[in-house]
Amino acid sequence: MVALDLVHASNAQLRQLGPGLVALFVGATSGIGEYTAKAFIENALSPRVYIVGRSESAAERIINECKDLNKDGKIEFLKADVSELGEVDRVCAEITKKESHINLIVQSQGNMSLRGRDESHEGIDRKFTLSYYSRMRFISNLLPLLQSAATQPPHFSRTLSVFNAGFEGKLNFKDLELKNTFSAARCATHTTTMNSLMTEEFSKRQPATTFAHSWPATVVTTGLARELPAWARVAMNVLSPLLSLSNLAVSNEETGARQLYIATSGVYPPAKPSENSPLASGVPAPKGLHAPMLGANVVAGSGAYLVNWNDEPTGKQKLLQEYREKNVGATIWEHTMGIFERVAEINQGQ
Numbered sequence: 001m002v003a004l005d006l007v008h009a010s011n012a013q014l015r016q017l018g019p020g021l022v023a024l025f026v027g028a029t030s031g032i033g034e035y036t037a038k039a040f041i042e043n044a045l046s047p048r049v050y051i052v053g054r055s056e057s058a059a060e061r062i063i064n065e066c067k068d069l070n071k072d073g074k075i076e077f078l079k080a081d082v083s084e085l086g087e088v089d090r091v092c093a094e095i096t097k098k099e100s101h102i103n104l105i106v107q108s109q110g111n112m113s114l115r116g117r118d119e120s121h122e123g124i125d126r127k128f129t130l131s132y133y134s135r136m137r138f139i140s141n142l143l144p145l146l147q148s149a150a151t152q153p154p155h156f157s158r159t160l161s162v163f164n165a166g167f168e169g170k171l172n173f174k175d176l177e178l179k180n181t182f183s184a185a186r187c188a189t190h191t192t193t194m195n196s197l198m199t200e201e202f203s204k205r206q207p208a209t210t211f212a213h214s215w216p217a218t219v220v221t222t223g224l225a226r227e228l229p230a231w232a233r234v235a236m237n238v239l240s241p242l243l244s245l246s247n248l249a250v251s252n253e254e255t256g257a258r259q260l261y262i263a264t265s266g267v268y269p270p271a272k273p274s275e276n277s278p279l280a281s282g283v284p285a286p287k288g289l290h291a292p293m294l295g296a297n298v299v300a301g302s303g304a305y306l307v308n309w310n311d312e313p314t315g316k317q318k319l320l321q322e323y324r325e326k327n328v329g330a331t332i333w334e335h336t337m338g339i340f341e342r343v344a345e346i347n348q349g350q
């Protein structure tokens with residue numbers, strides 16, 4: 001476990017990366033995204049931050065609170081329902097009009113609904129899209145801006161998907177998008193495993209950027225339970241205070257700090273950081289810590305990281321190793337790009 005004081009010390013050094021970092025937080029109108037965005041804004045010098053979600057009132061509150069954290073920060077809310085890829089494309093186009101580079105993308109959009117398949121007009125399930133397709137689409141659309149960040153000082157370029165790293169499971173290759181075999185549990189397994197495999201696929205294609213997938217552990221004071229059935233919300237309301245008092249839950253403040261650490265620390269460098277620019281790897285690693293960390297393929301500093309709530313690697317996994325040997329990552333890449341093409345055709349036809 002990376003000690004929390006080391007995490008805080010590292011985050012406090014974020015200013016070493018200089019003024020004007022550009023960051024996008026999707027799903028930052030609540031919960032883990034909000035706490036991570038606030039930690040970033042508090043520690044960065046004159047950052048430009050975009051937050052994406054649906055709730056205007058939450059965004060207004062957060063922007064006001066952020067003014068107290070950093071009066072030099074510039075924060076803009078982009079309202080969008082990113083359970084639709086057309087909306088993801090619209091937001092990315094808006095950002096691309098305003099920015100030539102982007103240093104950091106943190107994504108935590110999602111819900112815990114137990115509903116069955118909920119297909120949008122794009123022909124894909126909304127929950128699957130929030131946890132997986134929208135996240136890959138944001139990264140994919142904004143790769144040129146991440147690349148551009150890697151080629152100019154401080155050469156810092158990162159993405160983090162906050163979800164379920166470490167909980168990968170077997171994929172149904174006959175129905176990767178779960179068109180005919182959807183259940184909430186299968187959706188969690190597919191989107192988790194696909195998030196993990198894609199960190200490596202993106203890193204292979206863009207080695208000057210770090211790609212990470214994390215699991216935040218249990219963070220009770222978030223909005224995640226909103227879309228649960230009433231009986232489950234009641235159970236959560238009873239359990240949450242007990243969890244908060246136990247060691248089983250991570251506080252808001254700690255989760256924001258730990259996710260920011262994953263997003264910025266030099267212990268998670270890109271596969272090929274820009275030469276002669278030490279900050280390309282991120283905030284220099286705290287003394288006493290082994291750096292770089294083991295990547296998803298269990299090679300130190302591989303550029304693709306699966307990270308536990310305590311900022312350590314999730315560990316070697318037999319299934320992922322088997323999938324790596326069978327080049328399943330390439331299959332998931334092809335599948336994902338195929339979905340993007342199919343949805344683009346549907347949206348163009350409307």
Ligand SMILES: NC(=O)c1ccc[n+]([C@@H]2O[C@H](COP(=O)([O-])OP(=O)(O)OC[C@H]3O[C@@H](n4cnc5c(N)ncnc54)[C@H](OP(=O)(O)O)[C@@H]3O)[C@@H](O)[C@H]2O)c1
Pocket residue numbers: 026027028029030031032033052053054055056058080081082083108109110111130131162163164215216217218219220222223224225
């Ligand atoms: N909390 C935990 O204990 C825990 C544990 C493990 C994994 N996770 C994962 O961590 C991620 C974040 O969870 P959280 O607890 O922070 O949840 P949260 O408080 O409910 O935050 C979810 C965020 O996603 C946004 N969102 C949801 N649907 C959206 C949509 N259709 N379009 C745009 N934005 C949307 C919400 O914003 P709007 O409502 O404004 O749209 C909100 O900002 C989730 O993927 C969750 O599965 C959480």
